[in-house]
Amino acid sequence: MRRALLAILVAATVTPALAQDKTVNMKVSLWLPSAHPLVPSTQAWAADIEKASGGTIKMTVFPSEQLGKAFDHYDMARDGIADVTYVSPGYQPGRFPIIAAGNLPFVFADPKKGVLALNAWYRKYAATEMKDTHFCFAFMHEPGALHGKKKILLPTDLNGVKVRPAQSSIGEMVKLFGGTNVQASAPESRDALERGVADEITFPWGSLMLFGIDKVVRYHMDVPLYTTMFTYNINLNTYNSLSPAQKTVIDDHCTAEWAAKINDPWADFEANGRLKLKSMEGHEVYPLTDQELGEWKKAVKPLHDSWAGAVKKAGGDPVTIDAELQAALKKYGAGI
Template sequence: MNRSFRIARIAAAVILAAGTTHAMAQDKPVELRFAHWLPPTHPLAKTGFEPWAKSVEAASKGSIKVVFFPAQQLGKAPDHYDMARDGIADMTWINPGYQAGRFPMISAGELPFLMSKPGGGSAALDAWYAKYEEAEMKDVRMCLSHVHIGTMHSKKPILDPAEVKGMKIRPSNGTIQAFMTLLGATNVQVSAPESRDALEKGVADAITFPWHSIITFGIDKVVKHHNDQRLYASTFNWVMNKSWYDKLGPAQKKVIDDHCNNEWAGKVGAAWGDDEDSGQQKLEAKGGHTIHKLTPAQHKAWRDAAQPLYTSWIEAAGKAGHDGKAALEALRAELKKQGALNE
């Protein structure tokens, strides 16, 4: 490459950068109303939502201002998908498992004992779901997908799946609801913010939840027994109102696109997952809590009991027009690639 050509390339790059900066400066300032149902002090708010928002604001040179509406301010937890669809909020954080059966493909991520790591699991789920999201969540624009991983927390020890029979369980999502029904339990359908009250009043005996959120929501005051296993994962999506996105300037759209990608999915999942996992040690340090280390035979009993859920998911995927067996194998392959397959 001769010197004059190098100079020309440098000049072109400078012009392009200047043009991008100018375009950003010309973008009309917009507000991104981001709704979720967590308390503003929740670990995900601090490790996921807020860093993402600050990065968006910095990359947009302040032309996109993110304003949070936490703690169900704009609507109940199960309503957040429809809130984004209808423009009640510009972006929402949804748990599709709160509406069992509505989003069959993403519920593959809820299958028990499938994922071992929340960061890698989030990156894998996000990459895998890209094939299905446009059709399954056609009312909104997808930003990213991620997971948390949790276990069983209860008022009395539950070491074997047979012990669930006759109990009242607050499940984390539709798949775990089906699992508890399979085991003979009664499901108590309340959102995360309402869970402590249900347990305190005896409406529920146990809950499937991530470790640190047990403390964040004050549930540690009610349940004292915790199983040390990767029982389940819950899937989450960040979704946008289509009209809000369409009205952005080109440079603003690029900022959003750069923050709605697989890298951010993995980053959010890992940051939140690490914080959630830290809750186990904090509960042990508190005293008054028993962490139950299950035996290999007990682990196997739980895994065996969950197998019908895999068959049911494959059938549900088939009804949605997909090859469920192939889709599940593809998800397992993504998880293995990310080192997050629970083998």
């Protein structure tokens, strides 16, 4: 009797439009391992979409690069290899110059506030910069740092050092300071360090242990050096084929609030990783002096000029775009 009543109540919450819709099965591709906190939060997001759609939108989450390599995830959404993909725009230098502003060093200090600022700022630009997919939302990890086999204190210490950068803006920083970039996705990074192909890596704290990178590095610079921007992108044909009611469900789940729900458990995971590394034997988590930090902030200024040039080349107005980003950072208290 109770089950029958529950079924009636559930049915009553489904709009007539959704009740008439055909069932759509969508593949969600993540290149992170199953143990990563983004996986269960994405599964919860998918489950809520299914519930809100009255069961007419069913999503299956595929972690661990099951459907394709990390570097390919934007094109996988564009080409329909997956219906929704987890994209790191910074994996493809020059392709997404506007969102690259968030990848510059010393921009975001707080990922939870940062998610709100990022979506408020970038959404209107995503409509053109990522026009061959349907942009859902953007988010970021807890500020990452430099980890490696050598204690790096000043930008000049990177001269001649092989570094796996988190994304293209950090790659530019490495070159600016005389280092050599080693291209490797997150899942490939431990192997690069273990084989000596790379000496240092920029990476968030908790994920360092999740990917086993803590086994091959010892020194950890304790500063909020950078964040990496990520997006969820939907195949255009998949989105356009949805009914109006189903599109509304997707739109209601492609908000800054949902980006925060996806992101916040990851932010906590990374922050806890920093605390854990501090207590681990064989690891040195070291701060910089005010003078050393000042040297870093001064040395990375040319990267902003390079970003502005790339935006201008793509037809954008870097002065306006940067002013809007700074305003969003101030509004949400997310900046450094």
